[in-house]
Amino acid sequence: MSIRKSERAYLLFLLPSALVVAVVLLFPLGYAVYLSFFRYFMGGENPAFIGLDNYTSLLSDSRTLWALLNTLVIVVASVALQFVVGFAVAYGLFRLARGGGVAATLNFIPHIVTPVVGALFMKWMFAGRWGLIDGLLTSVGITPPNWLGDPAWATATIILADTWRFAPFMTLVLYAGLQAMDQSILEAAAVDGAGGWALISRVIVPALKPIILFVLAIRTMDAVRYFDIIYVLTGGGPGTATETLTTYTYVLGFRALEVGKASALGVLTLALILLMMTGLVSWIYRRERGDF
Amino acid sequence: MKSRHQFLLILALLAFTAINLTPVFWAFLTSLKQPVDAFAIPPKLVFSPTLMFHYEVWTERGFWSFLVNSLVVSVATVVISVPLGAMAGYALARSRSRHRQPVLFGLLAVRMFPQILLAIPFFIMANALGLIDTYFALIVSFVAINQPFTIWLMRSFFVDVPLELDQAARIDGCNEWQVFFKVVLPVVKPGLVVAAIFSFLLGFNEFLFALILSGSGTKTLPVAIAEYGGEDVAYWSISAAAAIGIMLPPLLLTLFAQKHLVRGMTVGAVKG
Secondary structure, three states, X not given: OOHHHHHHHHHHHHHHHHHHHHHHHHHHHHHHHHHOOEEOEOOOOOOEEOOOHHHHHHHOOHHHHHHHHHHHHHHHHHHHHHHHHHHXXXXXXXXXXXXXXXXXXXXXXXXXXXXXXHHHHHHHHHOOOOOHHHHHHHHOOOOOOOOOOOHHHHHHHHHHHHHHHHHHHHHHHHHHHHHHOOHHHHHHHHHOOOOHHHHHHHHHHHHOHHHHHHHHHHHHHHHHOOOHHHHHHOOOOOOOOOOXXXXXXXXXXXXXXXXXXXXXXXXXXXXXXXXXXXXXXXXXXXXXXXXX | OHHHHHHHHHHHHHHHHHHHHHHHHHHHHHHOOOHHHHOOOOOOOOOOOOOHHHHHHHHOOOHHHHHHHHHHHHHHHHHHHHHHHHHHHHXXXXXXXXXXXHHHHHHHHHHOOOHHHHHHHHHHHHHHOOOOOOHHHHHHHHHHHHHHHHHHHHHHHHHOOOHHHHHHHHHOOOOHHHHHHHHHHHHOHHHHHHHHHHHHHHXXXXXXXXXXXXXXXXXXXXXXXXXXXXXXXXXXXXXXXXXXXXXXXXXXXXXXXXXXXXXXXXXXXXXX
């Protein structure tokens, strides 16, 4: 049984999956890149090659820049918020003398719910007039803001809804990290008199760094391309107030049927994600040489 | 002192949990309410509950057939995706080829694709091939977007299986397929279960591709419930009933997989 013979077998094991990925993911990706150089309306006449025109017109269009800005605001704010909330809850659960497991499971429920359904739950909280929050506020005489109809509040509501869904993910992973930590470090720190904030910032965060970076990285990447919550909650509205790169691409491709231009915007989004990914990876490598 | 800390901590966590679960609880209450109770201000906690909307949505509103569609697509995704992913994961865990690392990172990059970018060519291609509104289109796309995840997850389980096991099996005269299928695969059964559950959840929850590729004959639950939406307040009780029903299978499956949740959620990166 030579090593080479095994390697050949491994190649065969890889083949079916590789075929699926190549035909159903990579080929369509290539096709999308190809389409991005054409003026092409779905169901219209044949595609016409226009070089980089889709890209230049997108990049000089204020709607694209607005969608980019919205994306960045929503991604940074919601990932930061869900990390803080997720970490606080994880630490609280960790400090709980007993019952941490049950409480962790209960608080994980928002993350299990089918995304569209979770977004609807949020909608029924924030809906104007009949939503639970408005119902409570008006019955005590407070006039609530127009959560989903006012541009700034709609953005805030989306950030909250995203946090509701993903803070539990952060909690679960960080809670597991805390439990897997070498508990003797914590005891030693406690003996040295480190408590509260010093314990968290000097001992726990450094010890959990790989896990923290992991959840931040994966959430950031996923948040950039997220679609379901915004589609259900605001559909990008009011107007284009909460439109992100993803919902704008959807509108371009499936409402305006400008598939060439939509593909170009998709490619730009992919470029942004890859840029962030390489930036993040090289940043982690530089700071953690050897550690990672 | 210590017990006072614990008391405050418990109080804070209880309050947080209550707020955190309010949206779910509220939807559940709404699903049991007649319109007159659903739109009462101040919101009503006490009312005479009815199950008629739960009954109506699954029988008269056609959600039964959307459930069948969702199950067909999710189960098929599991049945195809897990074996393919397990084989590839095994190969990538055992191979010493120098191409292994680039392939693994390539898969990670694929997982990060903005799915909306794939949605456009998917729709055009499915349209051209006459595959819109077929189970086939949904299943193939779900399997494909699920592959990178399944491969990484399964690989993390295979890496934990000692190489000596393979070698012993080879010495006993097993060929490569037998080593994989008869010796190593049974060891990673928990991994297969986790991969199956997460693949099912992907198929059951997926929205964007289902929205684009499904039609009246293949509409899955997320697409159906999004259409009912919350736009028309007259439908609130009905769509709340549907939403609560849709929530149950993922909830039960996740509770079942609880032990391996962290590992599944982090694609094997964190072994909780």
